[in-house]
Amino acid sequence: MLGLAFIALPAHAVQTAEIDTNRVCQPAAANATDFSYPEFEQSLAQDEVAVRSQQAEIFNDQRANFFGDVVIQRNSQWLMTESATVDQTEQTIEAKNGVRFTDGFINVTGDSFYFDGNSEIAELRQTNYQMASTNARGTAGLLQVSSEHVSLLDSSFTTCPTPNPAWQLTAERIEINETSDYGKAWDAKLRLFDVPVFYLPYFTFPVNDSKKTGFLYPTIDSSSNNGIELETPYYFNIAPNMDATIAPVYTSERGTMLKTEYRYLFPEHAGQVNIEYLPNDRAREDRADRYLWHINHATQFNQNWSAFIDATQISDDNYLNDFGSDFAGRADTHLYRVAQIDYLSSGWHFQLRSEDYELLGQYRSPYRTLPQLSLNYETEPAQGFKLNWSNELTYFQDQARSSNYATRAHTAPSLSYSFEQPAYDAEAEITYLLTHYLQQNENSQFADEVTRALPRARLRGRLHLERFYQASGDSFRQTLEPQVQYLYVPYENQQSIGIYDTTLMQDDYNGLFRPQRFSGLDRIAEANQITYGASSSIFDEKERELLRISVGQIYYFDESRTTLLSERLNDRAQITSSNSEWVADINWALSPQWSLRSSVQYDTELNRTRKSQSALEYRQSDRKLVQFNHRKATNILNTDIEQVGTQAVWELNKQWQVAANVYYDLSHDRVNDAVLGMQYSNCCWAVRVSAYRRINRNFETANNFAIQNNSNPTEFDNGVSLQFIISGLSADSGSLIEMLESSIYGYRRPFYLSN
Numbered sequence: 001m002l003g004l005a006f007i008a009l010p011a012h013a014v015q016t017a018e019i020d021t022n023r024v025c026q027p028a029a030a031n032a033t034d035f036s037y038p039e040f041e042q043s044l045a046q047d048e049v050a051v052r053s054q055q056a057e058i059f060n061d062q063r064a065n066f067f068g069d070v071v072i073q074r075n076s077q078w079l080m081t082e083s084a085t086v087d088q089t090e091q092t093i094e095a096k097n098g099v100r101f102t103d104g105f106i107n108v109t110g111d112s113f114y115f116d117g118n119s120e121i122a123e124l125r126q127t128n129y130q131m132a133s134t135n136a137r138g139t140a141g142l143l144q145v146s147s148e149h150v151s152l153l154d155s156s157f158t159t160c161p162t163p164n165p166a167w168q169l170t171a172e173r174i175e176i177n178e179t180s181d182y183g184k185a186w187d188a189k190l191r192l193f194d195v196p197v198f199y200l201p202y203f204t205f206p207v208n209d210s211k212k213t214g215f216l217y218p219t220i221d222s223s224s225n226n227g228i229e230l231e232t233p234y235y236f237n238i239a240p241n242m243d244a245t246i247a248p249v250y251t252s253e254r255g256t257m258l259k260t261e262y263r264y265l266f267p268e269h270a271g272q273v274n275i276e277y278l279p280n281d282r283a284r285e286d287r288a289d290r291y292l293w294h295i296n297h298a299t300q301f302n303q304n305w306s307a308f309i310d311a312t313q314i315s316d317d318n319y320l321n322d323f324g325s326d327f328a329g330r331a332d333t334h335l336y337r338v339a340q341i342d343y344l345s346s347g348w349h350f351q352l353r354s355e356d357y358e359l360l361g362q363y364r365s366p367y368r369t370l371p372q373l374s375l376n377y378e379t380e381p382a383q384g385f386k387l388n389w390s391n392e393l394t395y396f397q398d399q400a401r402s403s404n405y406a407t408r409a410h411t412a413p414s415l416s417y418s419f420e421q422p423a424y425d426a427e428a429e430i431t432y433l434l435t436h437y438l439q440q441n442e443n444s445q446f447a448d449e450v451t452r453a454l455p456r457a458r459l460r461g462r463l464h465l466e467r468f469y470q471a472s473g474d475s476f477r478q479t480l481e482p483q484v485q486y487l488y489v490p491y492e493n494q495q496s497i498g499i500y501d502t503t504l505m506q507d508d509y510n511g512l513f514r515p516q517r518f519s520g521l522d523r524i525a526e527a528n529q530i531t532y533g534a535s536s537s538i539f540d541e542k543e544r545e546l547l548r549i550s551v552g553q554i555y556y557f558d559e560s561r562t563t564l565l566s567e568r569l570n571d572r573a574q575i576t577s578s579n580s581e582w583v584a585d586i587n588w589a590l591s592p593q594w595s596l597r598s599s600v601q602y603d604t605e606l607n608r609t610r611k612s613q614s615a616l617e618y619r620q621s622d623r624k625l626v627q628f629n630h631r632k633a634t635n636i637l638n639t640d641i642e643q644v645g646t647q648a649v650w651e652l653n654k655q656w657q658v659a660a661n662v663y664y665d666l667s668h669d670r671v672n673d674a675v676l677g678m679q680y681s682n683c684c685w686a687v688r689v690s691a692y693r694r695i696n697r698n699f700e701t702a703n704n705f706a707i708q709n710n711s712n713p714t715e716f717d718n719g720v721s722l723q724f725i726i727s728g729l730s731a732d733s734g735s736l737i738e739m740l741e742s743s744i745y746g747y748r749r750p751f752y753l754s755n
Contacts, residue, residue: 050075051086063087070095079113091117100294104148106176107132108143121146131176135159138168149177157183157205160684167192167684169205182212187322194683211237216245217726223719225283225322225696229253232261239266254283254309257290257323271297271309273329282321284369291315294327317360321697321717330697332754334359334708349376356399365399367406367414367500379439381418392521396500406500409437410521427463435521437497447496454524458515460485475541482534485513491526491561499524499564507601509533509550509585518564525562530555533583550585593618610634624653637673642666649736655682659690670714677736686725688736693718 054068064086072079072093081095092115099113101124110127122145129152130137134516141154151173158168171188182204190198202213213236221229233247247259257278264271280292292314299307312327312335314320320330328335340353370393390412398404415427437450447724462483469476502520505511512533517525533552537545581601588596598614611633619625626648633641645663654660661675677690696715 043277044403051084053084054272061087077101081113084113093117101145101243102132103145105132106130106145108145110143119146135161137161138174140174149175151175157185158684162684164194165684166682169203171203197403205665211235211243217724219721219723221719221721223717225717226254227721231259239597254278254281254290254322268301269297269299271295276323278323285457289315290319290323292319292323292325292327294325304343306340306344307339307341309339311339313337313358318698320360330694332360347378347380349378350374358399367396367398367404370395370397384419386416386418390414394501401442404441406440408435408500408521410435422464424461424463427459429458429515431456431458431515433521433524440497441498445496446498450495450497452492452494452524454489454609456515456527457488458485458525460513476546477539477543478536479532479539480536483532485515485531487515487527487529487531489524489527492524494523494562502564504564507581508599509535509584510551512552512554512583517560523562523564526561527560528557528559530557545587546589548585548587551582552584553582593620595619608634623649623657625649640667643672655680657681657736668714679736681725684726688725689720691718691720 029109030094041553050073051064051066051070052428053066053070055066057065057067061519066084066086068082070079070081070084072084079099079101080101082097084093084095086093088434093113094115095113096111099108099110101108101110101113101122106129108124108127108129110124111123113122114455115122124143124145125141127140127143128137129140129143136157136159138152138156138158140152140156142152143155144151144153149423152171152175153173155169155172155174156170157174158165160166160168168191169185169188170191171185174183175185176183181329185203185205186201188200188203189196190200204212212460214234216233216235218230218232221231223229229249229251231247231249233245236246238244242262242264244262245260249257249259250634251257255278257276259276260274262273272295274292274294276292280287281290292312294312295309297307298310301307312325314335320328320332322572324330335358336355337358338353338355340355343350351374352371353374354369354371356370357366359365365408372392374393375391377389380591390410392408392410394408394410396406396408397716410433412431412433414429414431416427418427420427433452433454433456435452437447437452439448440448460483462481465480465482467478469478474658499522502519502522504519505514505517505519512531516653517527531552531554535548537549538547581603584600584602586596586598590596594617596614596616599612600609600614601611602608603610609632613629613631615627615629617625617627619627627646629647631641631643631645643665645661647661649657657679659675659677659679661673662671663673664670665672671693673697674693675690677688679686679688681687693716696717698715
């Protein structure tokens with residue numbers, strides 16, 4: 001602030017005005033943002049005042065009049081005018097007929113300037129002002145500047161830089177504190193396109209990009225499930241490392257929901273807690289309470305100890321379909337919860353872990369892990385040899401039937417030898433897998449106590465080949481990495497062991513070379529097989545990977561008899577052919593804008609694609625992209641799935657953006673998900689309108705009153721959304737790609753290479 005502590009004018013200031021006219025500052029343009037003034041050549045002491053002008057009149061060393069390009073400087077504060085009067089007796093400075101003032105925080109142009117050294121308050125009348133570090137600007141009939149704050153009377157405020165701002169705040173009084181991130185206004189009116197739309201007796205507003213407590217902008221939605229939705233969030237800036245949001249959400253069909261969020265960040269801890277609650281849902285016949293809670297927390301106690309928890313719980317299986325969530329997708333089939341504590345030190349890794357899955361729908365929930373203790377030890381390689389010893393003790397509890405439980409103890413010492421050269425590397429590994437089960441289960445086919453001991457041997461070798469070549473005047477490097485692996489595990493009948501945490505893993509190129517076919521330990525598939533494959537990449541002169549192609553297959557010497565289900569059932573976990581499907585992956589940067597990602601599993605016996613997914617994308621930026629994708633999977637819950645989709649965000653010009661997302665189900669000849677959005681924005685405001693149509697997923701097949709059972713035709717949920725954004729009073733005016741990411745089939749970039 002100005003804060004001029006009036007002192008006796010130093011003699012050199014007056015002499016400079018009379019003698020040296022070559023250093024006179026040229027008048028700046030009449031613009032509140034133009035404050036480029038040359039510094040005085042003399043070094044000024046703290047709080048010393050310097051004056052420069054073309055002419056000066058001095059009366060008894062008590063009063064002085066300055067004329068012609070007058071410049072007054074104190075510390076970082078400047079005043080420029082055509083004439084000024086300094087009165088040492090009264091300790092005042094007065095200037096008329098146009099002034100400009102700046103202190104590095106606020107820039108002002110006005111009709112007159114008056115400074116009282118006794119109160120240290122400067123007054124400027126009929127002013128235009130602009131904050132020096134932001135676009136905030138406005139007018140004031142009277143602007144008062146002190147060392148503490150700026151007061152504006154009969155004033156206006158806006159961050160819109162256009163001559164006729166789309167919005168502005170007018171008030172009888174506005175106060176802005178230099179040390180605060182927001183201003184205060186009394187008797188304020190918010191005017192849109194010069195039309196008053198809100199009257200606020202008291203109002204606070206941000207003057208920079210810092211966070212502040214207050215209302216966020218509301219969102220208006222409409223859907224066939226919930227009716228009209230109005231969300232009005234209120235944000236609490238508790239501390240620099242903590243904040244919270246409370247958002248009442250009114251839905252005309254269901255009632256009023258309350259959403260809350262609390263976030264925190266400390267040197268050792270970070271996380272957030274979310275709670276959503278809707279009492280007496282009017283759309284349900286039973287008027288049930290609906291809720292969601294979510295917790296995410298990470299702690300690093302010290303160099304060795306850490307902890308983590310991530311859990312989400314919903315009141316019913318249809319919650320995500322009806323309300324959506326930031327923590328689970330509408331297309332998700334389960335919720336995953338995990339809590340763990342880890343200790344790492346000198347090759348040792350101890351972990352205490354608890355986890356469970358909640359399946360959405362009329363399915364029997366899997367077992368919970370309550371808890372799992374693991375202790376792993378891994379030595380540093382010595383002469384190529386390395387020892388790895390894995391140990392685990394796990395207690396499983398049936399979520400639906402508390403009488404079903406099991407305890408599993410497992411140990412797996414492993415010895416490996418590896419060597420690596422620039423042209424090749426190889427590894428040999430032998431592991432002994434010893435597992436003991438204690439089981440209590442209503443199913444009599446599971447034994448009360450089972451011990452399983454299986455050895456596993458693995459040999460793997462890989463070549464590293466490369467060549468340099470020229471194409472179209474550019475230099476490239478191509479790599480080729482063929483590899484082969486032999487895996488052997490003897491067969492053992494494991495049908496007397498229950499399934500607690502095991503499932504068939506997906507196959508991709510890297511998955512072909514895994515030492516096991518199942519996740520978990522309840523099934524260890526026998527193996528007498530060779531895996532072979534090759535991966536090739538092309539790099540440009542800057543070592544950017546432009547293309548990677550990988551192809552592989554497994555050859556089985558013996559058919560596998562190990563299944564997840566009963567041996568009498570021919571489930572897809574059982575291998576009855578000599579070869580696995582061919583697996584191929586491709587990542588291709590066709591150009592700086594075009595990219596292709598594709599993964600295919602092809603069954604050579606049935607001569608058909610069992611699983612594939614491909615995405616072709618043109619991308620200039622987050623505001624200009626188009627993606628085409630295709631996905632196919634056979635024999636998923638005895639049905640085939642094939643879908644094609646298009647996602648696009650396109651900035652037509654600086655003001656207009658459009659976005660679209662359409663997924664078509666070829667198997668059922670229907671549109672599963674469609675979103676269309678449009679946004680208009682300029683430097684002052686933005687409005688976003690979107691509409692969607694998506695499958696109304698119903699998991700409550702029994703006693704379901706909102707949606708009919710699956711035998712009836714598929715129902716859809718349709719809706720629209722409207723959001724109005726004022727730049728400078730809102731934190732959101734970004735790209736529509738965020739809208740696509742939150743849809744059922746969210747946007748994902750297709751191109752992930754190593755660099």
